Amino acid sequence: MVELSTINMIIKIYALAGFCVAAYAFYAETSLENDPDFKPLCDIRDYVNCSPAFQSPYAKGFGIVGYVFGEDVFFNVPNGLVGMIFYTVSFLLSFSNNEKIVNAQYYLAIASNASTVYLAIVLAFVVGELCLVCLTTYVINAVSLLCVSSKRCRLTRNRNGCKTKGD
Numbered sequence: 001m002v003e004l005s006t007i008n009m010i011i012k013i014y015a016l017a018g019f020c021v022a023a024y025a026f027y028a029e030t031s032l033e034n035d036p037d038f039k040p041l042c043d044i045r046d047y048v049n050c051s052p053a054f055q056s057p058y059a060k061g062f063g064i065v066g067y068v069f070g071e072d073v074f075f076n077v078p079n080g081l082v083g084m085i086f087y088t089v090s091f092l093l094s095f096s097n098n099e100k101i102v103n104a105q106y107y108l109a110i111a112s113n114a115s116t117v118y119l120a121i122v123l124a125f126v127v128g129e130l131c132l133v134c135l136t137t138y139v140i141n142a143v144s145l146l147c148v149s150s151k152r153c154r155l156t157r158n159r160n161g162c163k164t165k166g167d
Contacts, residue, residue, distance in 0.1 A: 007151045008094045014147065015091035018140040022083030025133050029054040029078045042132045053131040058122045062115060079119070083137065086112055090144060099155050106152045109145040116141045 028040040032054050042050035057063050061076040069076065086108065093105040116138045123134055 002150065004097055004151060004154055007147055007154070008097075011094040011144065011147050011151070012091055014140050014143050015087045015094065018137065018144070019084055019087040019091070021133060021136050021140065022080045022087060024080075025054065025137070026078050026080030026084060028133070029059055029080055040133075044132075048130045048132060050129075050131045050133050052129045053123060053127050053134055056122075056127050058119065058126070062118065063122065097151075097155060102148070102152050102155055106148050109141070109148040112141045113145050 024041075028038075028042070028050065031038040032040070032051060040050045040054065042048070053059060057066065058079075060066060060071075060078050062079060062082075065073065065076040090105065090108065093101055093108075096102070119134065120138055123129065123131055
């Protein structure tokens with residue numbers, strides 16, 4: 001059985017990796033806005049190309065905030081910035097084994113995975129490109145949910161329907 005300290009370390013590692021990927025996405029998106037000649041490192045083939053994703057209307061506010069509230073509203077920020085905030089919060093929450101804090105971390109991980117599914121659908125069917133930065137974020141979010149779910153199960157000891165070995 002994996003110890004809570006190990007799970008917390010894995011959460012910290014994925015949060016740091018996620019922060020770095022989100023920071024690069026934020027950097028690439030803002031660079032593309034300011035310099036049309038900028039070429040992100042993830043633009044490696046015609047069909048493996050991050051620029052269209054970073055330049056799409058879905059790259060800020062998940063494509064929803066600007067549509068509902070207008071493009072100039074202060075909270076219509078790049079998704080990379082939202083990711084940086086999420087991974088920072090996730091990192092900080094991983095220092096606690098308090099059940100309420102772990103539940104908050106769990107619901108944040110569910111929300112991040114819901115946004116992952118939404119953005120993956122947009123990437124596949126609207127943007128139509130293969131974005132390595134996006135795919136990396138999706139994998140990190142999936143790992144985050146698995147780790148936080150495991151942590152939550154260890155702490156709640158079957159009260160939330162978690163199975164233990166031998167059940």
